[in-house]
Amino acid sequence: MPFSGLTTFGTAFLSKFQCSQMPHPRSYDFTGVTSWLAAKCDLILLLFDPHKLDISDEFKRVIGSLRGHDDKIRVVLNKADQVDTHSLNDKPVNEALIGPIGKELFEKEQDDLLSDLKDIPKKACDRQINEFVKRARAAKIHAYIMSHLKKEMPAIMGKANAQQRLIDNLEDEFAKVQREHHLPIGDFPNVEHFREVLSGYSIDKFEKLKPKMVQAVDDMLGYDIPELLKNFKNPYE
Template identity: 65%
Template sequence: METGLGRVGSCSKEDQKIYQEWFNFTDSDGDGRITGNDATKFFSMSRLSRPELKQIWAIADSKRQGFLGFAEFITAMQLVSLAQAGHELTSDMLKTEINDENIKPPLMEGLDTLVALPLDAVTSIIDGLKRLYIEKLKPLEDTYRFNDFVSPFLTDSDFDAKPMVMLLGQYSTGKTTFIKHLLGCNYPGAHIGPEPTTDRFIVVMSGPDERSIPGNTIAVHADMPFSGLTTFGGAFLSKFECSQMPHPLLDQITFVDTPGVLSGEKQRTQRSYDFTAMNLSESLHSLRGHDDKIRVVLNKADKVDTQQLMRVYGALMWSLGKVLNTPEVARVYIGSFSEKPLDEAAAGPIGKDLFVKEQDDLLADLIDIPKKACDRRINEFVKRARAAKIHAYIISHLKKEMPAVMGKAKAQQRLTDNLEDEFGKVQREFHLPAGDFPSVEHFRQVLNGYNIDKFEKLKPKMIQAVDDMLGYEIPELLKKFRNPYD
């Protein structure tokens, strides 16, 4: 398809039809004018900064009418598209001819879900979850600042992303080699050696050709689920990159290669970003609540003989029991995941047979991940909805405990210091399971940066909407897309 030149403010009939649908959706009172309040909600979906949106409004509303008509709305949307493509915005753009490809309708996060068909007309479970999130769950999260305390808001790319497998371990345990072994080749940016070679987080995913993309670039890609990583700052993003290559396995799964977990404080501080923990046990502690997603691989097992392997395996299981703190036995896969042939002299015939079976089991487990992706997404969505409800109860309870006029600072300090007791009150009042409550220490740490008096009171209608979603709408959604012959 050939591309031509066009001016900002003019568009094809196809684009005009899209803009008309967006305009009608945004114009809440139907008067043919988009005012500041309507624009603030709608334009925030572009994920542009406030100064950029201010400039877009100023250029589009060149007559200073205080509103956008349909023609001005088209201009604003095309300016948003140009800003997303990295162009510098100036008023001269209205007079300049620009490549048609750069003034196509912009990416508006979540808009397709909002203007889509009603819930009873969605065409997949994931589309239904997106719509339920935008309509029912996100308003509750936004009102009670769930994104600041627990987890960032979900985007469309979070729902559409392929399952991810992250590899954690000390340096030179074979994490990068493991990915190479599964893919049958090196990925762009892979470094393998006995010293700590991987010094950054590398997302290995499917792409049309082999290339590496810097972290700051992929963090602003609307179609990639990494926008939440911007909260870790530029130091982290400079040590984060995406490695793309065409591969059938990557069409189903995305791998995340990580730096080796260092054991010393001095080594950790020399990294230009704060890696979450100093050692592997602390990393595993931070994964509590996600035990069902953890798989343990005892790699390079062919480097020891059978007797030594039994001792290493026993020591590993004992250590895992202390770290994971669960009565269930963690599944440990034993093998040597590299392109080199097995050291049969050390492993022996029994070891060789064991390693082959263990590798087959692990590969079967990995291949099974995409099959369970939809079920896992539903499970995580329901967990998030329950966590958001409990968070709303906690925030509104703290607000209720604040005095109306005098002594607010002392009351806030008392509530923060006695957070465990306040959690207990919420649990008893609303009959909630204690295990579903957040970490007291983490909650207190975030709470210290807020004025409790500014929090919202409990809004029963919002809670009821989430209850209806969990009790009726999600079961109906699953029922609609079950096997028609059941």
């Protein structure tokens, strides 16, 4: 065995040591796991190498899965403190990621990042409320989408064809819902993922929209949440 010499480090090390034959594809949905963790965490750090700003296709998919969590994301140039500011101003880095940056700005950004990390416990409650509000808005939009799709279904004949047409033109249907209810387009779910999930259901069997429930969500967002926030000290002061 090529690793037999590692036995000298003891069983505590060997019980954690793993190796795999390459290529070795992941046996799970890495992007899906990342997306789940992003929804639960308070802060997301994206690490880039200042000497090599090209990223893998997998990393691009991970970044795409962070949609909707922009406020949590911080972009970090890993080991940037080991690179002189002149190198950070080089054209490839400039155009690829961070733009002009001087020593003063670099130090300020570093302090801001450290401050964000230190303030995580202090702002945890505020972030939980923000996440709750985000989910409430998503639920409201989901209800409007389902109601719209159900209305577009025929009463008797041709349900299968009608559903397939709606799924194929889902992006246009989203646009109709957005215009009708004056909703932020950025709050809508990912079209491709929604299309994939929707394919496993019968649209005509969905429940009808209950306006009172939507109004209850609006009242909560407009009145209850602001009143709740008054009971907490502003973490940004």
